[in-house]
Amino acid sequence: MKRRRISTLLTLLVSAVCLTACGGGEQSGQEKVTLSVMGRKSDMEKSYMTTLFRHYETTTGNQLNIITIEDAEFETEAAKRFEAGNVPDVFMHFHNADLSRFHVEDNFCYLNDESWVGDLADSARAYCEDRDGNLLGLPFWESSVSGCYYNKTLLDSLGLKPAATQAEFDMLCRALAEIGYTPVCWPADGCTWMFQFGLDPIFADDPDLLGKLNRNEITYSEIPEVTDMVQWVKNAADNGWFGDDYLKTGWSDISSALGSGEAVMTFIWDTWFYTDFDPESRYTVDDFAVMPVFMNTADGGTYEGGNLNMMMVNKNGAHTEEALEFLRFCAAPENYNVAFDGISTVSCFKGQTTNIQSKMVTDARASIDEKERVSTAATRIVGYSADDVAAAFDSLLRGKTDAAGCVKLMDQYRIEEAEAQGADGF
């Protein structure tokens, strides 16, 4: 691994020297421009981003005006600037429902015909498409695979196997619970992502249904699978599959629960093991493996693709062409491999070779390829708010309402949010 990284760097340096020596290469005859690139401050300061920006400026001679906005103010401040007509040449944003406030259709180019589209990983491309299949941006981000990560060592020691179906998952939970383990670490206190894993298959597998939902022609309550998922969560909690204190379990508790072996499984993403999991735990990352998430909405389970940041091009700006050229630069294997060299991430590009992929993912690659779905609920459902859904589930799990009531709450919050956004049909 280390040897490959050094060789890559040498290649980059040689290339850089050559380009410099050639006096700018292909663009030597062109006028140098300065492109404005706006994004969230922490996003823009990621090492692979700064490497990329630096590499671009060095390679092309163009300048990048990196406009960063504090994370907490990003959404509102960026929207304000858009409203004021200060749209950057390149705008960097995650693809989710909140993108609507930036009037994507009016401000940005569709990138369906770009040459680099074929190099995109399927899941990455799907992530960056709008509801009509138009590619809105270039995914350029560290990514991960969300699934059911389990303690394979522990499971083996118990003579148990990972589940391949929803029924087997339920069996597994029951078998673990009856011998005193917490089958699933369910951080209900402040963690909000689990629910979208269950919702993804419903809407990813049925775009028409998603369309109806987003046009307010149907509600969650009218979709049986949603209620099935909610009821499964409730049953799992009642059966003790989430342990006794799941309502008090939060983000910071996941590591100890999994690392100690108290809990056997959790719904999370692979990079979490490199960022938040305590390497000093009794069980290490090497003890874990991944299987699909089972939440009673897909019999074979599901994986969720990474939530990606993508770069969009201002189609009304003065440097639209230069900006598209900037994206082409980024999508070139020789460039993104420079940027992602040594970065632990799932590949966005098929030609991505310098990044580091976890063994858990690579071992389950066949299963992931078969069952991975793009993050649909959080990114495609108009009015979806992970916090709102979590609030509805909180009422359910605290016994304040039943499954039907929980679904109604989810609808209520979603519709309220959609109305607040002024979404069509609401």
Add this chain to the structure above:
Amino acid sequence: MLKGLGILMRKWFKRWLPAFLLGLVGAAVVLIGVFYFELISRRIYEDSTGHLEEIYGQVNRSFGAFIDRNWGILNGWGDSFSLTSDEANAEVAELIREEQDYWGFSDFYFLSADGGCVTLDGTESSLVLEGAWDSLMTEREPVMTGEKLPAGQDVIVFAVPVQRGFYKGFAFDAIAVSYTNADMARSLNVEAFSGKARCFVIHGDGTVLLSTQTGGNVFGNYLVYLKAASDLSEARLSRLQEDWERGASGILQCRIGGDVNCVLYQPVGYRDYILLSAVPQSVISAGFLAVQKTTMNVLLVIFLLVGIAAAALLIWRGRAQSRRSRMELQYRELMFDVLSNSVDDIFIMLNGENHSVDYISPNIERLLGIPVSEAKADIRVMEKCAVNYDVVIPRGELAAIPIGGNRYWECEYMHQTTGERRWYRMTVYHTSIQNVVKYVIVLSDRTQEQQMNQKLQEALTAARSANEAKSNFLSNMSHDIRTPMNAIVGFSVLLEKDADQADKVREYTRKIMASSHHLLSLINDVLDMSKIESGKTSLNVDRFSLPELLEELSIILMPQAKAKKQSFEIHVQGTPPEQLIGDKLRLNQILINLLSNAVKYTPEGGAIEFTVCELSQAQSQSQAVQQYVKLRFTVKDNGIGMSEEFQKHVFAPFSREISSVTNKIQGTGLGMAITKNLVDLMGGIIQLESEPGRGSTFTVELSFALPEQEDERSWLTRQVTRVLVADDEEEICRDIEELMRDTGVEISSVTTGDAAVEAAVSAHARGEDFHVILLDWKMPGVDGVEAARRIRSQVGTDVPILVLTSYDWSDIETEARQAGINAFMPKPFFVSTFWQTIEPLFTDITVRDEEHASAEAVHGVMEGRLFLVAEDNELNAEILTEMLDIEGAKCELAVNGQEAVEMFERSEPGYYDMILMDVQMPVMNGYEATRRIRSGSHPEAKTIPIAAMTANTFAEDVRDAMASGMDGHLAKPIDMDAVRSLVGRLLNRTKDTSEREG
């Protein structure tokens, strides 16, 4: 000691035996229950494991049949494949595809001996057939094995060798079908124990080949699972593994998680495959347990029902018993209440611990006036009616009474409302029933006994007292009667001896008369007292004049006081009414007794005050016109007084204080007793304050009815409109002004003689002379007589001047009349007295002369009269005859009433002037004789004066005499003055009547 221990043991045993037996029965039931449950559980286990073996034996056979069937099918299909015709094989493949759903396998494979593999659609695939490949290809045996597909899916593969054939160009030597675990489960359809059992086909090392559970399998190695999840020891696990590796069958029990499981294993009969099932004991035994539970429930219900029935029976019997007991108790209480109400004994039951009242007989309210509820609430309420006891029920002493013993106290109570005293003997019984201490208190009524004792004591005391009194009386009487009798007898002897000496005869006669009068008064008092005590005394109520009464008292007492040089003053406080209705005679008797005693027991020069005070007047409720007045008569002297001891029985008969002073004073000892009795008879009260050597004060308060006002006096017609009053006491002046207010007469008052003279002269000078001048006799400076003299010298003789005095004016009468005083008027001032005094002054002098002549005529009324005297006693008859003779009168004697009647009937009209009739006579008494005379035919039957002449001297006797038709009453011994007065009055009346009739 041993005996006591034995008793203690027996008591303990008797007390705790039921509890001990109950505990014994309970323990036996528990032991039997435990034994029964153990037995049943073991039996259930045996039955359930047997049942389990039977079930999974069947499953095992099914699985074996499933294997054979698959191999059979594969062999059938294998035989169908052509060795050369690819097309024919395609048709067979199509047939297999069509039957795939029926048989339930997932995929069909063509296998080549070199390891190649294709599916029905010709797709290249891969089957490893780990451990079975050689058997299949080399040994040409059918095989069954587990396989992990490239996608990670676990499947079971059945394969059989076939003759080499070709399919879609692929040369195959064997064919195979694969089943997913779910397919297998569906095909085997083993769902014993409602899906709660786990059933696997495992290898000898515990690796799970397949699970019969629908839905899949998550168990990789069941031996590892048991190691991790069960409570099986390493040794047992090793034995288990050995069993599995050598293809043995067996069954064991272990705890997995929280449940006890039965793990059963049997060899499948193919390779090292073992059919293994793990079933929770509760699931296996569910049916048996359900039966057991049902049995137990039924038994429990039966026990409960029996228990409830027994309890209900016990409760019913208990309630019935309780009801009977309650009823008996109520009856008993009722009977006891009735019983206690009919007696005067009180029954109480106290709780021994807190002394609360368990029972109290209801007659306590009747007997002591304490409501039962109050007594029940707190027995200490009885202390309120205790007499001379601080604590009625000595609760502090109750505990000291031994159990079974009793103690009694004598108590006296007073009824709370009536004040009636009752005496009880309180007996407290200390009892203990079932270790509950009670005090039964019986208050036995001793009131009647006590009262009888008291009465006997009183009677004894009274008898002793009476005896003593009578002894004293007899002694006194002996002395008091003998003393005058001695004088009478003695002087009679001397009289006979000195009969020829006139002076001595007169002296002896006077002394004999004095002694006789004393003896007579003594006899009168004795008789009076006897009459009062016998209850035969009644009041003769009539209208009388208070001023007249006071004047008479003054006339009687003044000389006695004067004789002892005592001052005697009569005061009137307020303005008492002059006319009263009452028994004047008895009032007179009361006051004379008190005043006589005052004079008698006050030394010479002493002072006696008699005061009349009006206390109140009240309107009668029944008669608006009749009113009452309450008067207080006070007799105060500064005499010898009485000792405190004597004051206690001064009103007792025959009581006289013995002292050197009183011994010299004559008395019967009956005066105060008579006085007290008369006051009582009149409804009044008499009180005494006295101190030896300082005097006594008697106070008598009596009520009198007031007559209707009949003031016929007309001051204006007498032209009396202005009166001058002079008295040095301003109070008297104010009293006179007050008393005269309603008369219309103007009263001018002065307080000195000089002022009186000045006022009279001044009025005369104005030509407005006073019509009457009233002067006090004794005034400082110019006294009444001197003032009268001066007034006469300047005003003349037309104005009547009266002297107002409380003294006997006889000594100054001559001087006063010479000074110009017209008349004397006694104090206190009364309007009626004033009128009576001045009225003659305005009357014609001739009237007065006639009256004077009439009075003088009385003195000669006896002369020449003839009396018919009825007297059975010869001595009395002789004495009367002699006395009448002395008076110049004659008499004819009848010895009884009958004879008197006959003599009168025979007489000529006018023959007898009057009849003097004794009352108690033989043949016919005086009353009857009088009635006969009055009813007779003699012309003078109705008019002849008849006077009683009797020793019956009481008021009742007088009344009886008048009722019989007599005209007057003369008491024996005969007082000739009284005789003359009566005769004069009666004969004058007869004369007037005759004149009017004539």
